[in-house]
Amino acid sequence: MQNISRFISKNLFHHKDLTGYFEPVLQVFKPSWRSGYFRAQVKSIRVLCENALKITLKPERKWPIHTAGQHISLTTEQQGRLISRVFTIASGAKKLKETGLIDLVIRTHDKGNFTPYLGELAMNSWVNISEPMGEFIFDEQSNHTTLLAGGSGITPFIAMLDDLQANTQNHIHLLYYAKPNGHLMVEVLEKFMTALPNFSFELLHRSGHGSFTKYVSVEHTEELLVCGPEEMFVEAGKFCKSRQIPIRAEHFQAIRPTQSVNEAARFKVKLNHGDLEVSNQDSLLSEFQSHNKPVTYGCGMGICHQCQCLKKKGIVRDIRDGSLSDNSEELIQLCVTQAVTDLELEL
């Protein structure tokens, strides 16, 4: 059926699929309706602290029920531009079944391209979400689990604890690292402590408490679940390997320029046919040409769009005005951009 619809669409409507042809029309009746996405309505936005928000969404009915610990890609239209970011759902499936709602707890970054605008989303406006993804889920069979969270990495654990039954036999201890006074949803954790007799938690911060390794009780840890920044993830990996503790981890690496654009540096570019290393001092087009990579181009001055390719990941700088791109998927022109981080491109 899908093939027939594609065939009709390509031949009669000159579009890859029919939904694409009708999308702007459907959006008149269903705001933010987009082919390949689910819709969700913004039901509340609460400021948790200076730089964290809790957004409650009501996904459309056909959205598949998630398992606590999974994440979604959230897409919003900001100044006409669609931008997506991945967030772990901070509420359980139980809540979704009872109320139809899911929560996202989001750290906002003042200079970001995405999070600073989330607070401006209008009540009852529509955003797009992906289906729930990820394998980072709670193993109910294990008797002693240690949870290790860093910053906003608390969110999957909130969802997991939310779904646990009060009579669970599982002993769970949470080590939660954040900046002093930067711990999120502490009152929710306190409620869990009352509701779940075998749950306990400690609020820690790196400068005062040091590494998490001294707080993990090896004999009471059958499995370590980690969600936090890259360094925490690496340290936990080493620790578990040395103590032979099974580990499961979820981490999202924030990609940011590591040095000033004026400093010469080299970055890795992953292409659909082989990888290479490029300098940040020349345009990507010149770099590709000097590596003899087959690349289509025309004017070499940003006019003709012949050198355009899809950037899947990474940040580039526009040579013309010095502006930095977003980290997410977008089209870029190789002749007027330079690498600022490692990149993944589809030529």
Next chain:
Amino acid sequence: MKQVNFDQLALQLDEVKQQVQTKVGQEDANYIRKVIVWQRVYEWSGRILLMLGFWQPLLWVVGVLSLAIGKILDNMEIGHNVMHGQYDWMNDKFINSRAYEWDIACDGSSWNRVHNYEHHTYTNIIGKDRDFGYGLLRLSNDFRWRVKNLWQFITYVLLSVLFQWGVSYHEMAAERVFFGKKKDNRDNKVSHAELKKRFFSKGAKQLVKDYIIFPLLAGPLFLWVFCGNLIANLLRNLWTSTIIFCGHFTEHVHTFTEEECKNESKGQWYYRQALGSSNLKGRTWFHILTGHLSFQIEHHLFPDLPAKRYPEIAPKVQQIFQQHGIHYNTGGFWRQYGSVLKRIIRYSFP
């Protein structure tokens, strides 16, 4: 080239672009989606009304006009502009220069390659911009007069009637692909076999769609729909051809030699775009139907700026041109079109 302070010109025009670019956003995204909605409305009302012609012939006439407007919008304000990359910043899966394909015989990617690169980079440089006269018409003394130029007005009329096919044939450099004519300094980024495949496959799709499938779907009203589609395509062809000719072949449009444009600076590039294009005055609906190519000068200066912004920047561009003594070639439709016809006729003769 005339003595103009090219560096200052470049700075001033870059600033105009920068200023408007900071404003590009939600309004522009909403606009292009709105135009797409209206395009669908015109196209489908047209297709339905064509079938009601047996009941009331006037409805058929309205249907033809509605379908023609739908096709013009798809070709000009949507297709041309989206495929220029004017809306790539939206990150929309369908509204971007890579994904969009228009409802005309010319394959979008072939057009994109020739038009966006050759025409927009080398605008009016004789020998480099094949769009100047499309290899069919002699429109300046840069070309040697040949006997065939005597009847080039008829060639022009035929080209306008079959414009979508002319564009398709031209964009694939058919004289090279089909007849093996050689041209120096041209590397074939796409193989001839691939170009031929695209030409025939897109052309066939258009023919089958408008002249077989839709008429067949109408059953006994086959002919009503067949003729309606034919006339709608003809109207679209005439309209686009006329607007495009008015943008580049009016009386005062300049041509340039390769020599003149060697090692061109950004300011000189802007200057060439300015003198290689001409504008049309008109109302908002007129500009929309021309895909804002009625602001051909602004389009050539800033080809990937959303076209709906051209009216906003036109007064600033005009002022800058005035300051540098550059002619801002604009006028009403009939005046500009008259000068196009005059040019075609004038250069028919030695």
